Amino acid sequence: MSTLEISHLRMEYVDAYTDETVTAVGDVSFTIEEGEFVAVLGPSGCGKTTILNIVAGFQKQTSGSVRVGGKDVTGPSPERGVVFQSFALFPWKTVLGNVVFGLRMRGVPRRDREPIAQRYLELVGLDGFERKFPHELSGGMQQRLGVARVLANEPAVMLMDEPFASVDAQTRRKLQEDLTAIFEANRPTVFFVTHDIEEAVFLADRVVVLSTRPSRVKEVVTVPLERPRHWRDALESSDYRRTVTYITDMLAGDESRAIPADLDTT
Amino acid sequence: MVRTFGPFVPVVLIWWVIAEAEVFPPDLFVGPGTVLAEFRELIAKGILPAYLSDSFTRLWTGVLFGLLIGIPAGFIVAMSRWARRLTWPLLLFFQAIADIAWLPIVIVWFGFSLTAVTFVIVYTIVFPLMISIVSGVEEVPKDLVRAARSLGAGRFRVFTDVIVPGALPAVATGIRTGLGYGWRALIAAEIIVGTSGIGFMMFDARRAGVVTGVFVGMIVLGILWYALDALILAPFERGTIERWGMVRTAEVGR
Amino acid sequence: MPGLTSTEDALSSGVRPSRRGRNLSRRLGAAFWFAVPFVALAITWAVVVEVTGVEARTFPQITDVVRAFGEMWTSGEYLRHTGASLRRVILGALIGILTAVPFGILLGSSRWASVFFAPLLRFSVALAGIAWIPLATLWLGFGERAVIFIVWNATFFALTYNAMLGVQRIPTQLLQAARSMGTSRPRMFVEVMLPGALPSIVTGLRVGLGYGWRGLVAAEIIATSAGLGYSIFLAQKFFRTDIIIVGMITIGLLWLVTDRALLAPLERRTVERWGMKAVIS
Numbered sequence: 001m002s003t004l005e006i007s008h009l010r011m012e013y014v015d016a017y018t019d020e021t022v023t024a025v026g027d028v029s030f031t032i033e034e035g036e037f038v039a040v041l042g043p044s045g046c047g048k049t050t051i052l053n054i055v056a057g058f059q060k061q062t063s064g065s066v067r068v069g070g071k072d073v074t075g076p077s078p079e080r081g082v083v084f085q086s087f088a089l090f091p092w093k094t095v096l097g098n099v100v101f102g103l104r105m106r107g108v109p110r111r112d113r114e115p116i117a118q119r120y121l122e123l124v125g126l127d128g129f130e131r132k133f134p135h136e137l138s139g140g141m142q143q144r145l146g147v148a149r150v151l152a153n154e155p156a157v158m159l160m161d162e163p164f165a166s167v168d169a170q171t172r173r174k175l176q177e178d179l180t181a182i183f184e185a186n187r188p189t190v191f192f193v194t195h196d197i198e199e200a201v202f203l204a205d206r207v208v209v210l211s212t213r214p215s216r217v218k219e220v221v222t223v224p225l226e227r228p229r230h231w232r233d234a235l236e237s238s239d240y241r242r243t244v245t246y247i248t249d250m251l252a253g254d255e256s257r258a259i260p261a262d263l264d265t266t
Numbered sequence: 267m268v269r270t271f272g273p274f275v276p277v278v279l280i281w282w283v284i285a286e287a288e289v290f291p292p293d294l295f296v297g298p299g300t301v302l303a304e305f306r307e308l309i310a311k312g313i314l315p316a317y318l319s320d321s322f323t324r325l326w327t328g329v330l331f332g333l334l335i336g337i338p339a340g341f342i343v344a345m346s347r348w349a350r351r352l353t354w355p356l357l358l359f360f361q362a363i364a365d366i367a368w369l370p371i372v373i374v375w376f377g378f379s380l381t382a383v384t385f386v387i388v389y390t391i392v393f394p395l396m397i398s399i400v401s402g403v404e405e406v407p408k409d410l411v412r413a414a415r416s417l418g419a420g421r422f423r424v425f426t427d428v429i430v431p432g433a434l435p436a437v438a439t440g441i442r443t444g445l446g447y448g449w450r451a452l453i454a455a456e457i458i459v460g461t462s463g464i465g466f467m468m469f470d471a472r473r474a475g476v477v478t479g480v481f482v483g484m485i486v487l488g489i490l491w492y493a494l495d496a497l498i499l500a501p502f503e504r505g506t507i508e509r510w511g512m513v514r515t516a517e518v519g520r
Numbered sequence: 521m522p523g524l525t526s527t528e529d530a531l532s533s534g535v536r537p538s539r540r541g542r543n544l545s546r547r548l549g550a551a552f553w554f555a556v557p558f559v560a561l562a563i564t565w566a567v568v569v570e571v572t573g574v575e576a577r578t579f580p581q582i583t584d585v586v587r588a589f590g591e592m593w594t595s596g597e598y599l600r601h602t603g604a605s606l607r608r609v610i611l612g613a614l615i616g617i618l619t620a621v622p623f624g625i626l627l628g629s630s631r632w633a634s635v636f637f638a639p640l641l642r643f644s645v646a647l648a649g650i651a652w653i654p655l656a657t658l659w660l661g662f663g664e665r666a667v668i669f670i671v672w673n674a675t676f677f678a679l680t681y682n683a684m685l686g687v688q689r690i691p692t693q694l695l696q697a698a699r700s701m702g703t704s705r706p707r708m709f710v711e712v713m714l715p716g717a718l719p720s721i722v723t724g725l726r727v728g729l730g731y732g733w734r735g736l737v738a739a740e741i742i743a744t745s746a747g748l749g750y751s752i753f754l755a756q757k758f759f760r761t762d763i764i765i766v767g768m769i770t771i772g773l774l775w776l777v778t779d780r781a782l783l784a785p786l787e788r789r790t791v792e793r794w795g796m797k798a799v800i801s
Contacts, residue, residue: 056412056416057415057416058412058415075415076412076415076416077416077418078416078417078418080416081416081417082412082413082416084409084412084413086407086409088407088409088410088412088413089413090410090413090414090427090428090431091509091510092431092434092509092510101414101417101419101427102417102418105414105417105418105419105420105423106418135510149413149417150416150417153417153418159416273635273636273638273639273640274639274640274643276636277640294658294659351553351556351557352556352557352560353557354557355554355555355557355558356557356558356561358776358780359558359772359776360772362771362772362773362775362776362779363768363769363771363772363775364733364734364737364771364775365734366650366734366737366738366741366749367737367748367749367752367767367768367771367772368768369741369753369756370741370752370753370755370756370764370767371752371756371761371764371765371768373756374577374578374756374759374761374764375578446731447730447731447734450649450650450651450731450734450735450738451650451734453650453651453653454650454653454734454738454741454742457653457654457738457742458738458741458742458753468651468654468655469653469654469742471654472654472655472657472658475658477655477658480654480655480658481655483651483654484647484651484652484654484655487647487651488643488644488646488647488651489643491646491647492642492643492646495646496642
């Protein structure tokens with residue numbers, strides 16, 4: 001039984017302004033196994049964030065099924081923790097408070113909360129910052145806090161919605177390496193949405209490539225890179241380059257039909 | 267201390283000079299010395315403290331009820347889509363009816379009484395407060411709500427742990443606005459209805475043609491509100507906003 | 521606990537309930553929903569009065585109010601009072617704007633002037649409006665001038681203070697850029713400081729008019745023999761609750777129109793169009 005099973009997922013909605021029915025997600029099926037890092041990649045407007053929202057339980061699909069651990073998804077749950085592009089940290093809580101939040105919600109006994117939270121803060125490299133508030137952290141650190149917050153709940157699958165898009169290029173590289181390291185140490189199951197091909201290939205075990213809307217799975221590409229991964233090695237690796245080129249060509253025809261980022265509500 | 271009161275020194279000096287030079291007729295304009303003397307006398311006679319306490323009592327009774335009604339009502343309306351749809355236009359409209367305008371009908375209902383005055387003050391506070399809370403709740407970033415839910419928070423917890431802290435700046439602003447209107451309504455009510463209170467005192471002095479009493483009343487009021495706003499309300503508002511780590515771009519001169 | 525429906529339909533981004541897509545229909549829809557609560561209120565009012573059989577002296581039936589309005593309209597009374605109030609507000613506010621904005625900008629442009637005047641201004645804003653009524657009637661006697669003074673007073677201080685703050689908040693780089701392009705002093709005021717301080721000025725106008733409007737009603741009750749405030753107070757003496765309610769609704773509508781049809785669009789056209797945002801007060 002796969003950790004995450006998406007089967008013939010379809011999402012339609014009515015555009016409030018044009019009164020047309022828009023099919024954001026046409027027919028998408030794929031699975032994610034336990035301990036896998038899967039990137040969901042596609043041009044702007046292909047509905048990848050919509051798929052994530054449906055898996056997270058924030059939206060309901062028009063048809064098709066989403067199952068986590070064999071059970072249908074009916075709403076948000078700590079089983080499917082989300083790392084947001086906007087960070088979504090609670091500004092009035094400290095770094096520690098943010099991580100402890102999920103533990104409190106799950107009823108973890110008071111005396112266990114801090115040690116557990118501490119552990120995850122160390123994992124993401126934020127130990128020493130427990131008493132700080134999110135606005136006192138840099139963008140990169142804030143996102144790491146977002147990751148720690150989700151991991152502390154030991155979710156079945158960690159959903160990441162273009163988490164590094166709000167961060168500058170240099171920090172992004174660093175965060176990608178940090179994320180890979182965390183992944184390789186802990187092996188959570190990860191569903192990672194992005195439009196950046198190089199990011200997807202670097203991070204993932206497999207890349208689900210989507211077409212433009214109405215989206216369907218063009219291909220699921222297995223990334224032939226060994227772990228542990230580092231950017232320096234990847235950039236020099238022919239396997240890496242080949243995979244990136246392959247996917248780039250696959251998407252090239254679709255780029256011209258992509259929807260401009262600021263109109264993309266999916 | 268010096269920074270707060272220092273700038274007033276030259277103002278008081280200029281005031282003193284204008285009064286001494288009798289730029290305006292002395293029965294219409296008095297100097298700081300006269301005002302101070304009258305102030306002392308009113309305190310000694312116990313008049314000022316008595317009136318002040320009357321005004322205060324009315325104000326705080328109204329404020330208390332206003333908060334007790336406004337805060338829960340505000341959140342209830344904010345959290346329910348239907349309640350909002352049904353009441354938002356009404357809220358806007360009732361907010362638009364100047365609180366003072368309720369005095370006549372309230373007098374018809376309750377006579378010239380404390381109840382009448384309290385009603386008006388409660389009214390002044392409830393509507394700005396509710397409106398502020400409703401927009402405050404709406405402005406809580408939806409990602410925060412989603413984050414909380416995907417961390418296991420049920421609806422009740424989302425309310426207590428995300429919505430309420432998130433809307434706190436709006437509550438603070440609403441209280442501040444409401445109070446600003448509230449004490450003004452009180453003064454007007456005291457003038458119109460009153461048998462006691464600072465508003466009454468000022469109008470009474472005016473009736474007797476004693477401008478000093480009016481000056482004393484105005485300065486006492488000004489100092490009290492200034493102190494309340496600058497020392498308690500504004501910092502509270504700013505504090506709630508700073509808990510968010512947000513920097514508001516413009517302070518509202520209220 | 522009522523459901524999180526407000527945030528929940530925000531949660532389903534991109535999924536909106538189907539509405540007639542066309543602009544006109546959408547606006548009609550919005551107008552409809554805006555009117556529904558009032559209709560509901562009117563119906564509740566009518567029903568409650570009927571059912572409880574409350575005296576007209578205490579609470580009039582909706583038909584009484586409509587009739588009172590009709591009478592006041594035909595007798596010209598309605599227009600006389602409403603016109604008086606409007607005239608005073610407009611005059612007071614206009615004089616307020618014309619005096620306060622230049623003064624406030626002037627203050628803001630000078631370091632020492634703003635430091636000197638700020639506490640005094642803040643104090644004056646704290647006191648603005650109603651608290652001046654006794655003094656105003658002493659200085660100007662009862663009547664028109666006192667009322668206009670109160671409106672002016674409320675708008676003047678709030679506007680000056682906010683204009684001053686607004687100028688102070690203009691990024692120094694902006695002023696430097698203008699200066700290095702050889703902008704003369706007067707042009708600085710008009711073409712840089714005025715637009716730059718506009719968000720604060722509009723906020724100040726909103727606050728000031730809010731106090732001014734209330735001051736107007738109070739002053740009319742206390743100090744005049746014409747105007748909406750006066751008319752509802754007079755009606756109270758005769759227990760004419762129907763007239764009172766006509767007055768109250770008028771007062772409410774006038775402010776609603778001022779705020780929504782004048783001030784909010786003003787804010788939108790200037791502040792938001794230029795990408796500047798002031799704090800919502």
